[in-house]
Amino acid sequence: MKEIVVISGKGGTGKTSITASFAMLGGSDVVVADCDVDAADMHLLMQPDFNFAEDFYSGEVAYVDQSNCISCGKCRDVCRFDGISAKNNRYVVDPISCEGCGYCARVCPTKTIINKKRLAGKWFISKIKTGSIMVHARLGIGADNSGKLVAKVKNEAKEIALEEHKGFILVDGSPGIGCPVVSSLSGANFVVLVTEPSVSGLHDLKRVYELVKKFNIKAGCIINKADVNPAKCAEIVAFLTENDIVHLTDLPYDENFTRAMVLGQTMVEYDHGKLKELLAESWEKVKRLGSGTY
Amino acid sequence: MTDLKPLKIAIASGKGGTGKTTLSTNLAAFIAEQHEVVLVDLDVEEPNSGLFFKGELTHEEDIFKMIPQWDASKCTLCGICPKLCSYHAVIQLGPSILVFPELCHSCYACSELCPVDALPMIPKKTGTLRDFRIDKLNFVESRLEIGEEQAVQLISKTKKYVAATYGNVSIAIFDSPPGTSCPVMEATRDADFVILVTEPTPFGLHDLSLAVETMRTLKKPFGVVVNRYGIGNDEVIHYCREENIPLLAKIPNSRKIAELYSSGKLMYQDFPEVRQSLSDILDYCIKAVKGAKV
Ligand code: SF4
Numbered sequence: 001m002k003e004i005v006v007i008s009g010k011g012g013t014g015k016t017s018i019t020a021s022f023a024m025l026g027g028s029d030v031v032v033a034d035c036d037v038d039a040a041d042m043h044l045l046m047q048p049d050f051n052f053a054e055d056f057y058s059g060e061v062a063y064v065d066q067s068n069c070i071s072c073g074k075c076r077d078v079c080r081f082d083g084i085s086a087k088n089n090r091y092v093v094d095p096i097s098c099e100g101c102g103y104c105a106r107v108c109p110t111k112t113i114i115n116k117k118r119l120a121g122k123w124f125i126s127k128i129k130t131g132s133i134m135v136h137a138r139l140g141i142g143a144d145n146s147g148k149l150v151a152k153v154k155n156e157a158k159e160i161a162l163e164e165h166k167g168f169i170l171v172d173g174s175p176g177i178g179c180p181v182v183s184s185l186s187g188a189n190f191v192v193l194v195t196e197p198s199v200s201g202l203h204d205l206k207r208v209y210e211l212v213k214k215f216n217i218k219a220g221c222i223i224n225k226a227d228v229n230p231a232k233c234a235e236i237v238a239f240l241t242e243n244d245i246v247h248l249t250d251l252p253y254d255e256n257f258t259r260a261m262v263l264g265q266t267m268v269e270y271d272h273g274k275l276k277e278l279l280a281e282s283w284e285k286v287k288r289l290g291s292g293t294y
Numbered sequence: 295m296t297d298l299k300p301l302k303i304a305i306a307s308g309k310g311g312t313g314k315t316t317l318s319t320n321l322a323a324f325i326a327e328q329h330e331v332v333l334v335d336l337d338v339e340e341p342n343s344g345l346f347f348k349g350e351l352t353h354e355e356d357i358f359k360m361i362p363q364w365d366a367s368k369c370t371l372c373g374i375c376p377k378l379c380s381y382h383a384v385i386q387l388g389p390s391i392l393v394f395p396e397l398c399h400s401c402y403a404c405s406e407l408c409p410v411d412a413l414p415m416i417p418k419k420t421g422t423l424r425d426f427r428i429d430k431l432n433f434v435e436s437r438l439e440i441g442e443e444q445a446v447q448l449i450s451k452t453k454k455y456v457a458a459t460y461g462n463v464s465i466a467i468f469d470s471p472p473g474t475s476c477p478v479m480e481a482t483r484d485a486d487f488v489i490l491v492t493e494p495t496p497f498g499l500h501d502l503s504l505a506v507e508t509m510r511t512l513k514k515p516f517g518v519v520v521n522r523y524g525i526g527n528d529e530v531i532h533y534c535r536e537e538n539i540p541l542l543a544k545i546p547n548s549r550k551i552a553e554l555y556s557s558g559k560l561m562y563q564d565f566p567e568v569r570q571s572l573s574d575i576l577d578y579c580i581k582a583v584k585g586a587k588v
């Protein structure tokens with residue numbers, strides 16, 4: 001079982017559309033993991049049945065049980081996050097500000113503060129239209145540390161892939177360079193970087209590649225909307241060569257990306273011309289590179 | 295000069311790549327034609343607005359967060375501190391106490407509850423703030439150290455710097471990080487008005503609905519700007535109407551705009567209809583926030 005992760009540094013590069021096309025091409029041999037939990041969109045193209053759903057708890061939030069509170073104010077004084085305020089001598093926690101550090105509960109003389117588990121989101125296992133399975137999630141509003149939810153989604157996908165003897169896990173990775181993308185990348189056999197030829201595209205590509213290098217994972221790159229800025233595109237290609245990143249393909253600026261999305265379809269279902277051909281070729285390369293047989 | 299606080303407008307989106315940076319940079323430049331304005335890039339993991347401005351660097355400072363430092367000479371190895379930290383940022387390893395700065399939320403619990411003061415808090419660099427000036431436009435960006443996981447503190451300290459330095463500027467624009475998690479909440483929580491940027495596509499609609507939920511949780515007044523209007527369908531427009539959300543502007547889809555963006559250029563000068571939209575957006579924000587005077 002091989003693990004392929006698609007990331008882009010920043011959103012809007014077409015990462016999810018490309019990942020969904022790969023999932024379609026891979027069919028029943030590919031378990032999909034949508035690790036872009038902060039803005040999970042893959043399900044809009046995959047017709048998931050939400051067969052299994054479970055709440056996900058991470059971290060804590062303080063709660064003042066009023067019955068034993070003697071209004072001493074100690075909890076408010078120690079909190080560094082303005083998490084506790086007093087109205088008419090009634091001490092209450094603002095769950096949005098509370099970081100769940102637990103300090104207030106430790107100093108409360110009457111032990112009347114409890115730390116409750118924080119509901120951080122929901123995760124799902126679904127049958128999808130590719131004939132395979134997708135693990136996906138939804139992060140709760142204002143939740144901290146989506147990295148843990150990302151890790152959960154990935155591990156579940158991995159277990160399913162092993163149990164059902166699937167060839168690949170395909171991960172739609174998280175944006176940014178923080179903890180969630182680190183969780184997305186750990187254990188990957190191959191990384192597909194999706195970028196676009198713009199000043200910010202190149203800038204984000206370089207930053208996210210720093211991270212990929214640390215993990216020592218082989219990487220390939222797809223330049224989307226390549227024809228929008230040929231000069232920038234050439235700069236990106238130079239960067240790829242310099243860093244020994246496989247240049248998988250260039251995709252043209254094509255509004256079919258959006259037209260397919262509006263119909264809830266992947267590119268390879270909607271388009272039967274050049275775009276489909278380029279994506280299919282790329283997927284074949286990715287599979288071989290991911291299996292180390294290039 | 296006025297003694298009013300600046301009008302604080304935050305620009306956010308459910309996910310990256312929807313045109314959030316395009317809108318904040320163009321809006322700031324447009325306002326700067328007449329008024330003093332400060333644009334603040336709070337997308338500290340991937341600050342990109344700076345790619346659009348070549349200003350003069352007027353100020354640069356390291357931003358610190360407080361972390362505990364172990365004092366071996368005082369420590370009695372009582373073993374309390376690892377139990378005090380909810381983030382596993384302090385652990386005991388044989389006869390030493392280890393601190394993991396990236397995981398520390400600066401809650402002070404370990405430091406203040408250590409019976410022998412063996413964990414004094416010391417500053418640790420978490421990012422760099424830079425302040426630039428181009429005529430009437432002031433531009434502040436903060437960049438998180440690679441590997442640092444706590445964006446929230448850097449965001450909050452950057453806002454403090456802006457409040458202290460630009461209290462007399464009439465308008466402040468905050469480019470927020472994408473998503474719905476803690477950093478977005480921190481970036482938008484004290485804004486007077488929030489502009490949500492989206493695209494007229496199924497992904498755009500889905501991400502917008504999450505962002506709307508976040509703003510409703512924070513009880514913020516907000517409006518929507520649709521970017522790349524014309525590319526997908528009208529579902530986003532219908533959604534706004536049904537939900538009673540003000541639609542502030544529609545920025546047309548155009549390959550030319552994509553090209554200008556890709557070269558790091560502002561675009562409103564070349565598109566009279568975009569200039570008009572920016573002016574409408576600004577008027578709306580000023581009217582929506584009672585007492586704001588520009
Ligand atoms: S748990 Fe920490 S952040 Fe939350 S209210 Fe208590 S002291 Fe404040």
Ligand code: SF4
Nearest residue numbers: 069070072073075108
């Ligand atoms: S520390 Fe405990 S008793 Fe004192 S105000 Fe807080 S909740 Fe009430």
Ligand code: SF4
Nearest residue numbers: 369370372373375408
């Ligand atoms: S709480 Fe203080 S004395 Fe006890 S192990 Fe930690 S540092 Fe040492």
Ligand code: SF4
Nearest residue numbers: 379398399401402404
């Ligand atoms: S200050 Fe708080 S978060 Fe930081 S190490 Fe100490 S207990 Fe943990």
